[in-house]
Amino acid sequence: xLRATVTGRIWSTKRLKEVPAGSILEVVVDGSSTRLLAFDxxxxxxxxxxxxxxxxxxxxxxxxxxxxxxxxxxxxxxEAASARTGK
Amino acid sequence: xLRATVTGRIWSTKRLKEVPAGSILEVVVDGSSTRLLAFDxxxxxxxxxxxxxxxxxxxxxxxxxxxxxxxxxxxxxxEAASARTGK
Amino acid sequence: xLRATVTGRIWSTKRLKEVPAGSILEVVVDGSSTRLLAFDxxxxxxxxxxxxxxxxxxxxxxxxxxxxxxxxxxxxxxEAASARTGK
Amino acid sequence: xLRATVTGRIWSTKRLKEVPAGSILEVVVDGSSTRLLAFDxxxxxxxxxxxxxxxxxxxxxxxxxxxxxxxxxxxxxxEAASARTGK
Amino acid sequence: xLRATVTGRIWSTKRLKEVPAGSILEVVVDGSSTRLLAFDxxxxxxxxxxxxxxxxxxxxxxxxxxxxxxxxxxxxxxEAASARTGK
Numbered sequence: 001x002l003r004a005t006v007t008g009r010i011w012s013t014k015r016l017k018e019v020p021a022g023s024i025l026e027v028v029v030d031g032s033s034t035r036l037l038a039f040d041x042x043x044x045x046x047x048x049x050x051x052x053x054x055x056x057x058x059x060x061x062x063x064x065x066x067x068x069x070x071x072x073x074x075x076x077x078x079e080a081a082s083a084r085t086g087k
Numbered sequence: 088x089l090r091a092t093v094t095g096r097i098w099s100t101k102r103l104k105e106v107p108a109g110s111i112l113e114v115v116v117d118g119s120s121t122r123l124l125a126f127d128x129x130x131x132x133x134x135x136x137x138x139x140x141x142x143x144x145x146x147x148x149x150x151x152x153x154x155x156x157x158x159x160x161x162x163x164x165x166e167a168a169s170a171r172t173g174k
Numbered sequence: 175x176l177r178a179t180v181t182g183r184i185w186s187t188k189r190l191k192e193v194p195a196g197s198i199l200e201v202v203v204d205g206s207s208t209r210l211l212a213f214d215x216x217x218x219x220x221x222x223x224x225x226x227x228x229x230x231x232x233x234x235x236x237x238x239x240x241x242x243x244x245x246x247x248x249x250x251x252x253e254a255a256s257a258r259t260g261k
Numbered sequence: 262x263l264r265a266t267v268t269g270r271i272w273s274t275k276r277l278k279e280v281p282a283g284s285i286l287e288v289v290v291d292g293s294s295t296r297l298l299a300f301d302x303x304x305x306x307x308x309x310x311x312x313x314x315x316x317x318x319x320x321x322x323x324x325x326x327x328x329x330x331x332x333x334x335x336x337x338x339x340e341a342a343s344a345r346t347g348k
Numbered sequence: 349x350l351r352a353t354v355t356g357r358i359w360s361t362k363r364l365k366e367v368p369a370g371s372i373l374e375v376v377v378d379g380s381s382t383r384l385l386a387f388d389x390x391x392x393x394x395x396x397x398x399x400x401x402x403x404x405x406x407x408x409x410x411x412x413x414x415x416x417x418x419x420x421x422x423x424x425x426x427e428a429a430s431a432r433t434g435k
Contacts, residue, residue: 001298001332003271003287010090011169012138014129015162018148024138026090031296035118037088037138042275051273051285051298053329056230056404057320059144061279061329068140068148068161071088074329075276082272097177098256099225101216102249105235111225113177122205124175124225143317143404146231155227155235155248158175184351185430186399188390189423192409198399200351209379211349211399230317233405242401242409242422245349262385262419264358264374292383303362312360312372312385314416318407322366322416335416336363343358 002052003030003077006044010037018067025073027052038071049077089139090117090164093131097124105154112160114139125158136164176226177204177251180218184211192241199247201226212245223251263313264291264338267305271298279328286334288313299332310338350400351378351425354392358385366415373421375400386419397425 004027012024023040027050038052050073053061058072091114099111110127114137125139137160140148145159178201186198197214201224212226224247227235232246265288273285284301288311299313311334314322319333352375360372371388375398386400398421401409406420 001285001330003296003298008169010138011165012162013165015138016128016148019161024088031294033118035090037090041277051271051276053331055331056143056147056317057327057329057331059147060317060320060327061277066144066147068144068159069088070140070142070144072329074280075273078272078274082269095256097225098252099249100252102225103215103235106248111175120205122177124177143230143234146234153231153234155231155246156175157227157229157231182430184399185426186423187426189399190389190409193422198349207379209351211351230404230408233408240405240408242405242420243349244401244403244405262372262417264383264385292381302364312358312363314418316418317404318414318416318418321404321407321414322364333416335367336360339359339361343356 001074002036002054004028004036004050004052005030006046006048006050007035008046016068020062020067020069036071038073039069040073042073042076044073044076049079051075051077088161089123089141091115091123091137091139092117093133093135093137094122095133103155107149107154107156123158125160126156127160129160129163131160131163136166138162138164175248176210176228178202178210178224178226179204180220180222180224181209182220190242194236194241194243210245212247213243214247216247216250218247218250223253225249225251262335263297263315265289265297265311265313266291267307267309267311268296269307277329281323281328281330297332299334300330301334303334303337305334305337310340312336312338349422350384350402352376352384352398352400353378354394354396354398355383356394364416368410368415368417384419386421387417388421390421390424392421392424397427399423399425
C-alpha cells in the first residue's frame with residue numbers, strides 16, 4: 001500500500017455508470033510527487049494521512065460486480081502513534 | 088486512478104481482433120511526463136481532463152470476455168467544481 | 175497501454191515450457207528510456223510503433239491456460255493518421 | 262518481489278473492516294527512496310531486511326475472501342548467507 | 349516482461365510456508381538501477397541475462413494454489429542470437 005496525503009476532491013458528472021457513487025479524492029504519495037485518484041469510503045478530508053491500496057484488490061473490495069476502480073483508501077493513519085515507531 | 092489530459096488519438100489498422108472497436112486516446116498524466124494509451128468509451132476530446140483506471144480492472148469493465156486492454160477512461164473531470172476543493 | 179517502438183528481438187532457448195512459441199520483442203516506451211519485452215502475435219518489425227498492453231490482461235489473451243506473459247503487442251500504430259490528431 | 266528494509270509501523274483506527282487485524286509496516290525499497298506499506302504476518306522489526314510481494318498475489322495469500330491488501334512481507338532475508346553470493 | 353541480469357541469491361529461513369521451495373534470485377533490470385527479487389525455476393547463475401515476468405501471472409504459473417510470488421524468471425536470453433537483431 002501507499003502512504004499518502006489527501007489534497008482535494010474530484011467531481012465527475014460525465015462518467016461510466018459502473019463508477020460507484022461516492023468520493024474520489026486526489027492524494028499525493030508521501031515522499032514523492034506522485035499523484036493518484038482514490039475512491040474514499042471513509043470520509044477523509046484534505047490534509048489527512050491515508051493508506052491507499054492499488055490495483056485489482058481495490059476493485060475486489062466492492063460488493064457485487066467489481067467496478068473499474070484501481071485505488072482505494074483503506075484506512076486513515078493515526079499520526080501520533082505511528083510517529084512513535086520512528087518514522 | 089490517474090488524472091490525465093487527452094493529447095491525441097491513436098489509429099491502428101493492424102491489430103488483434105480482440106481489441107474492441109472504439110477510440111484509443113493518448114493521455115499525459117498530470118504533473119508528470121508519463122504518456123499512456125487508454126480506451127475511451129465516453130467520447131472525450133483533446134485537452135479534456137480525465138480519470139484513467141489501469142490494470143486488469145480496465146479489461147474487466149468490458150462485457151463478455153475481457154479484452155487485452157489495460158487502461159480505461161472512466162470519467163471526465165468537472166474542472167470548476169474540482170478546483171473549488173483546493174487543487 | 176503504452177506506445178512503444180520495437181528495437182530488437184530476443185531469443186531464448188532455455189525457457190519455461192509454458193512460454194508460448196512466437197516472438198518476444200524488445201521495445202522502448204516512447205518518451206522514456208523504459209525497455210520492455212513483449213510477446214508479438216502480429217509480426218512487427220524493428221522501428222515499428224506499437225501498442226503494448228501489460229499485466230494479467232496480456233496473459234488472459236492467450237487461449238487455454240494463461241501463460242507467464244505480462245506484456246503483449248496488441249496493435250501497430252498508423253503513424254500518418256495518428257499524427258493528424260496533433261501528437 | 263522487492264528487497265526492502267523495515268522503517269516503522271503504521272497504526273490505523275479508522276479503517277475498513279475488511280483490513281485484516283495485524284501489523285502494517287512501513288518499508289523502504291533497498292537502493293531507492295520508494296516507501297511502501299506492507300502487511301506483516303511474520304513479526305518483523307525495524308531495520309530488518311525483508312522480501313515484499315505486491316499486487317493481487319498479496320491479497321490472495323489470505324484465507325477466505327481476499328482483503329484490500331496489495332503488499333505482503335513473505336520472508337525475512339538471512340543477511341550473512343545472502344551476502345556470500347556477491348550482492 | 350523485463351530484461352534483467354542476475355546479481356545474487358537471497359536466502360530466507362523465516363518465511364511464509366506458502367513461499368515455494370527453490371531459488372529466489374536478485375536481478376537488476378537492464379538499463380536501469382531497479383532491483384527485483386524473482387523466483388527462478390531454471391537454475392540461472394550470476395551474470396546471466398534473463399527474462400522476468402511480474403505480477404499475478406508469475407503466481408499463476410505455479411501448479412495448485414497460487415503462492416505469494418510476483419516475479420518469475422521465464423527464460424534465459426541467448427546473447428549472441430539476440431545481439432544479431434540490433435540490440
